[in-house]
Amino acid sequence: MAFSHIPVLLKETIAALSIQPDGFYVDATVGGGGHSREIVKQLTNGHLLAIDQDEEALAAAKANLAPWAEKIAFVHDNFQNLGHILQTLGTEKADGILMDIGVSSYQLDTAERGFSYHEDALLDMRMDQNKEMPTARDIVNSYSEQELTKIFYQYGEERWSKRIAQFIVVDRRTKPLETSFDLVKVIQKAIPKKVRMQDKHPARRVFQALRIEVNHELDALEQCLTQAADHLAPRGRLCVITFHSLEDRIVKNAFRTLAKGEAIPAQIPVKARDVQSPFRLVTRKPIEASPEELEANPRARSAKLRVLERCQENQEG
DSSP, X not given: OOOOOOOTTHHHHHHHHTOOTTOEEEETTOTTSHHHHHHHTTOSSOEEEEEESOHHHHHHHHHHTGGGGGGEEEEESOGGGHXXXXXXXXXXXXXXXXXXXXXXXXXXXXXXXXXXXXXXXXXXXXXXXXXXXXXXXXXXXXXXXXXXXXXXXXXXXXXXXXXXXXXXHHHHXXXXXXXXXXXXXXXXXXXXXXXXXXXXXXXXXXXXXXXXXHHTHHHHHHHHHHHHHHTEEEEEEEEEEESSHHHHHXXXXXXHHHHHOOOOOTTSOOOGGGSOOSEXXXXXXXXXXXXXXXXXXXXXXXXXXXXXXXXXXXXXX
């Protein structure tokens, strides 16, 4: 299957990055290169760093961005290592950094990756398939009932998490859960029929939780946010697109903390400009997809874009 992914909030993201033709930009989750294409098209003497932990995505990005290859450095890595990547390349500051969080349409639609509850495949869910790490299959067959309940509730916000975990533990005693449909069947048995009929697909929250657990997505996001902010040049912007409430909450809180700056005890005599935060919120509320985009791409319905800017040096408060 060809790598196909429609970039969400494309116009809004490119506008928010405020691209300078000679600037240096980072797409920390390049995917198929949809956002990167619009970034690099605006560069003259500038350069782009394209990162992705999925080798298939990176290969697709290289092909899609081939006309601008001389302006792009491609790196196969997790964005949680952003600081190390920039240090290795000898580039400490970026004029803009983009993070498009979550699973791509290609990953969902490629059955053998095991991300989708609509297709039967081995339960894998690793973003980086070359990495030796527990898969979704390993987790559902080895975690205790309490551990499964916790991740389903915390990462999937699944109110039937305890009952689903109980059913999984009972079922796997007879036969290990190997495929996505094995797991879907157990979830369907665990959730009362009346509830299943009223909600979206009953497995969606559990599959989200497993994907997050497999790839340590929330930890990686928190680490990358800190590093990205540290590596922004003056007037540089950090744009983050999220697709569910857990991610958005992490970004919102991180941005607010960065924009607020350090708390200074009231008794210490300092001027306001001396303790002013080096960051400001460009978006107080997240930017969401327009009705036109939602009609063209329903997967954009949960997308939220937040933007943070490093203030110009020596700016007075």
